[in-house]
Amino acid sequence: MLKEYLTIRDVTGPLILVEDVEGVTYGELVEIILSSGEKRRGKVLEVNRNMALVQLFEGSTGVDVYKSRVRFLGKGIELGVSGEMLGRVFDGLGRPIDDGPEILPEQRLNIDGNPINPYARQFPSEFIQTGISAIDGLNTLVRGQKLPIFSGSGLPHNRLAAQIARQARVLGKEEQFGVVFGAMGITFEEAQYFHDEFRKTGALERAVLFLNLADDPAIERISTPRVTLTTAEFLAFEKGMHILVILTDMTNYAEALREVSAARKEIPGRRGYPGYLYTDLATLYERAGRIKGRTGSITLIPILTMPEDDKTHPIPDLTGYITEGQIILSRSLHKKSILPPIDVLPSLSRLRQKGVGSDKTREDHDDIFNQLYAAYARGKQAQELAVILGETALSPIDKQFYNFAQDFEEKYVGQGEYTNRTIDETLDLGWELLSVFPNSELKRIRKDFLEKYMTRFRKPEELNREGED
């Protein structure tokens, strides 16, 4: 029988301080039985001689100093995992909230996990076709990558994430594929959107949902991504499945972390977030990846809303330093009804280089990427210039780039929510858009590729004009 303590001394925010304890260890799971009989859970944040500081997962409402009893359970926070979890819906701590039965665990795993040995990692290099040109062509996603979506309030990041979940596949392979979805502090409507999307497309049977909604205890959110990733690790590395993890919204997670930090009166870093926010986020994001000799993989797409669309805010900033790139959504593109409104210039996939090329996508992919990108950047500059000087002041070639940028946004980026393009379609569209330029402006494409591909897209009169130069 475990000892029960009636020695709570302080309750501040989500923290309680328990006195006169014995044998308590750091990180241990704690059960608090309120005077009403309700049970709460928490974990030990600090032990100092006979005092233990406990963080409650479900908030401290109803906790009192005299009658609430505390039990230390002698183990870390574990999650019972099983292949049966597919198709089920859980709360933010991993308790079923659909009408299904309890999960009979195959394994009990500590939700904090252990770091993957860098020596054991397999470098991600398998191209994932999402059917979205701005991603496949320019910000290529590969299996085992962590690629966040930086969004803002009111932008359609959920629709983009759902589109990726719906369309993503690896070329030429039929493998076990699953989605593990972790929601932190999102609204019922958003959660329901994902639920419906998954159900409509039949993805629900191979999905696991962990939902901590906006009205659920904020502190519970600190555990939600860990529970999500622990399940993903089990399915990927024990069951050999290819798992796409979607975590939304990381901003809510970081705020919950800040709440605990503030309650502990820690010295804050930037904007009141704790100094260890980087390390904390890294212990989540770095759980994505592949392992040598194991079939499965975890591809991670965290979604975060940037406060005031500010990329330098600590949450997007630190995320960008850990993840392998970022997809940034743009409000101005959204206003122009371009869907998905991916802002191509600041977006980046660091693993693109490894996922493209003749054996992965097509030999011309890298060159066409460089050229599209450079041309769009120049077109954007021309657009800025036109704002100051007027469109008429542009030189003929600048005018071409100006028009190109518009075409590119409308046709290449703005493909719409239900268009699913193959990688060949995406690359060909790139050639088609670039065919308005003479070869001398296409410096970033190797000559032999220009000869091989461009002839298919350039109109005969343009070819003639080329000859006159």
Next chain:
Amino acid sequence: MKAGRIVKVSGPLVEAENMEGAKMFDVVEVSEHKLIGEIIELHGDLASIQVYEETGGLGPGDPVYLTFAPLSVELGPGLIEAIYDGIQRPMDVIKEAEGDFITRGITAPALDRNRKWDFKPTVKQGDSVISGDIIGEVQETPIVLHKIMVPPGLEGTIVSIKEGQFTIEEEVAILKNGDGKETPLLMYHKWPVRKPRPIVEKMLPDQPLSTGQRILDTFFPVGKGGTACIPGPFGSGKTVIQHQLAKYADTDIIVYIGCGERGNEMTDVLMEFPELIDPHSGEPLMKRTVLIANTSNMPVAAREASVYTGITIAEYFRDMGYSVALMADSTSRWAEAMREISGRLEEMPGEEGYPAYLGRKIAEFYERTGRTICQGSDRREGALTAVGAVSPPGGDLSDPIVQATLRVVRVFWSLEDTLAFQRHFPAISWLNSYSLYNIDEYIKEKIGPEFITMRDDAMKILQEEADLNEIVRLVGAESLAPQDRLTLEIAKSLREDYLQQHAFHEVDTYCSIEKQYSLLDLILAFGEKAKQALGQNVPFDDLSSLPVREEIARAKYIPEENMDSISQIKEKLNTTIEELIKQVE
């Protein structure tokens, strides 16, 4: 074994009592798991300990064993091609023993105890030796001749010396000092990481570190034995530059520290380096590389130690008389680890919550570099160059780590995200970066004095472009004088055809200094010739649209062995412009 007792656990910080006899920065073993920790504060018999592993499950009453020794690394054959964590545990051995995930309380010796090395003595019985003298050699990899030195602090007469196959724990020689005390010498010894290895004297760097990267070698070279920093926001290409340096810098040894960065980046190095061939030696790059990988999700205290582990290993190879380059990616994560520990110690913070001693620690780290006369009677010369990446929040250079670093390093490679957005890579700003190393003498001798003039001319054109762009923004390019428009064209060519370098292009990834000379010469020759033609009333548009310019643009993709074709382009350029001039006349 003497043991104290834990009284407090808070994340990676543990407090223990009954610790009398412990010294600052002594290593301790915490709990029955024997987790490695280091003493960072003492109050009477109460010690604060930073623990290099996860502390979950520890509680008051658990034992803390004292070792009375500071945190040290093992130095000897077996370092090259190794991958270590922040406290020199071999990650490959640990994976074989413990599986794919790093659990707690794992120990494995840093150097392989069973492997036999072929030891060839270089001294004889009866020779008298001092600290740093080379007593023998081991061919560790095809390109690294590992020199076995008399460890610092020892000297005397060689009583006996062996030759043949030995493990690092077998005695290879016996040394007798002046008092007649005999010390067995092994092929390895230990050295505390926080203490710089002794040297005889330091000298100023006089040679550039050739990197094969045009913007670095031509405009902002770092001296061999110098220091450089690369601050930049995320996505601006810090890691790619660090990787390029690790691949192509002309040094004997590379120590690469992945400090609090992505796990996949280390995997990338592990995957790529054994395949890539070093252009200087013709052997795989891995054969000269030591990796320290303490990724962002590994324990934070070990991250703090990782830069010291790395630089101590680098110093050891420097002591052999080698040129060593150390890459630290990223020093910001190291500083953040310091901040985290400092916060838990409840120290009064300085700027942005960083400890007040941040600047001192950074300065001390970079000061361990240099071109040096190493210990030993042959007064051999070694060099240790350090390049640190800095990851300031939001790319803001007023960040305390950037500022503290800029105060000590002599080269600043400023990465800008605006360049990265235009896919101008490496995204190093030519206007803001600087190098304080004057290596003009070396260049004059090695390549020729005209390279210095060319370099200065090119930089002048780039500066002029920045000024002209101000005007263009107001009135448009069309209204500039033809001479100014030509300057803009040449500047554009310099930026796109010279400064931009494609790290993943099979040819462009490395550019020898000779090729740099030819390329720069070609671009400037166009400028010169075109200026002359403008003077002869050749219309600007005819010059800017010359087809030969496309060949200039593609010249950087010409392989090193076909460099003659660059001079052919130059000839073609001269003749075409001459023709234009003739047409006008």
